Amino acid sequence: MRVLRRGTPDRGLADADRVRVLEQDPELGLRIPADSITRARKELCTRLQAFECGIWEVPDDDGEPARLGYLVLEGLLGRDVILAGKTCTELLGESDVLLPPSAYVREEKLVRYHVQWHVIEPVRLAVLDDAFARRLTEWPQVTSALFERGMRRALRMSVHQALLQLSPVETRLLVLFWFLAERWGHVTPAGILLRLRLSHQLLGQLVGSQRASVTTALQRVCASRMVDRRSDGTWLLHGPPPDELAQLHWQPRDLLAAAANG
Numbered sequence: 001m002r003v004l005r006r007g008t009p010d011r012g013l014a015d016a017d018r019v020r021v022l023e024q025d026p027e028l029g030l031r032i033p034a035d036s037i038t039r040a041r042k043e044l045c046t047r048l049q050a051f052e053c054g055i056w057e058v059p060d061d062d063g064e065p066a067r068l069g070y071l072v073l074e075g076l077l078g079r080d081v082i083l084a085g086k087t088c089t090e091l092l093g094e095s096d097v098l099l100p101p102s103a104y105v106r107e108e109k110l111v112r113y114h115v116q117w118h119v120i121e122p123v124r125l126a127v128l129d130d131a132f133a134r135r136l137t138e139w140p141q142v143t144s145a146l147f148e149r150g151m152r153r154a155l156r157m158s159v160h161q162a163l164l165q166l167s168p169v170e171t172r173l174l175v176l177f178w179f180l181a182e183r184w185g186h187v188t189p190a191g192i193l194l195r196l197r198l199s200h201q202l203l204g205q206l207v208g209s210q211r212a213s214v215t216t217a218l219q220r221v222c223a224s225r226m227v228d229r230r231s232d233g234t235w236l237l238h239g240p241p242p243d244e245l246a247q248l249h250w251q252p253r254d255l256l257a258a259a260a261n262g
Contacts (some may be wrong), residue, residue: 017262019048021126022142024073025095031141040096044142047127050213051075054118058249068099068136070129075123078202082114089205090157091120091180097149098125122198164208169249172207177227178241190236196232220250 022029022041032040049070056077072094079090092098126132136143163179166172177194185192198206204214221227228236242248 002190012203017048019073019124019126019188021071021132024126025071027095028142028145031145032139040139040142045141046132048073049125049127051077051119051123051125053119053122056119066100066127066129067133069100071126071128071146072098072117073098073124073126076121077117077119077123077197078205080116080118081117082204082257083111086117087205088208089202090160091206092153093184095149096130097146100128100194123160160206168250169207169210169213170220171175171248172209173214173217173221173244174204174226174248176203176207177237181237185237188236191228191239192237194235194237198235198237230247 021033021044022037029037029040038108054155055259071224072092074094076091076093079092081088081090089139140154159179161257163172165176171194179192181192185194187193200214200218201211203218204211222229226238228238230236
């Protein structure tokens with residue numbers, strides 16, 4: 001994976017490029033009165049940054065600070081928290097709001113950790129800088145919508161934290177797939193298509209398990225016919241999500257080997 005310099009955007013898209021936020025993310029303007037929405041779309045514009053796949057360290061403020069953070073317009077990235085040599089990952093994508101660089105100013109902490117981002121699919125970010133914040137004061141409906149985005153992200157993080165307590169790893173993975181499908185899944189005649197290409201390493205970081213354990217657990221999950229990995233690396237979920245997680249029974253190793261050979 002290519003490593004990007006700290007805070008370096010894809011130079012194919014200059015920092016000077018501008019974006020009308022409400023045209024890119026119409027949901028933010030749903031509460032604005034119809035007779036004002038055209039003006040709001042014109043006024044709520046800001047800088048655009050783009051990043052190709054690779055490691056993105058916590059960004060420096062390049063030019064005018066991103067006081068309110070960044071709004072993800074397109075793409076997929078992971079927020080990695082590295083603690084005692086272990087990495088825990090949160091997936092973020094379109095419509096998510098990222099914290100501003102000032103939120104990562106390091107103080108002396110008793111527990112030392114490191115935060116970095118890795119871009120899984122190329123991303124486009126709206127920079128919510130001071131100029132945007134000043135224009136935003138006239139549009140409290142958008143401020144409210146951005147605040148609600150942050151609250152929804154906090155709720156998702158709490159659910160993710162809860163699923164890490166599930167056992168065994170097979171159950172953790174199955175719940176993770178359905179958890180991600182709520183946001184990134186698409187209904188097809190064959191099942192719910194999760195169009196995320198998640199490596200075994202990344203899945204391990206998402207469920208708090210070693211890569212080798214994830215590989216074994218995935219074999220059992222796929223042998224259960226509840227999840228299939230497609231040839232393009234995406235995932236297909238079959239049937240409804242399980243109502244009673246305690247009643248799930250995973251095949252022992254001997255049955256798994258028989259299923260693989262059969």
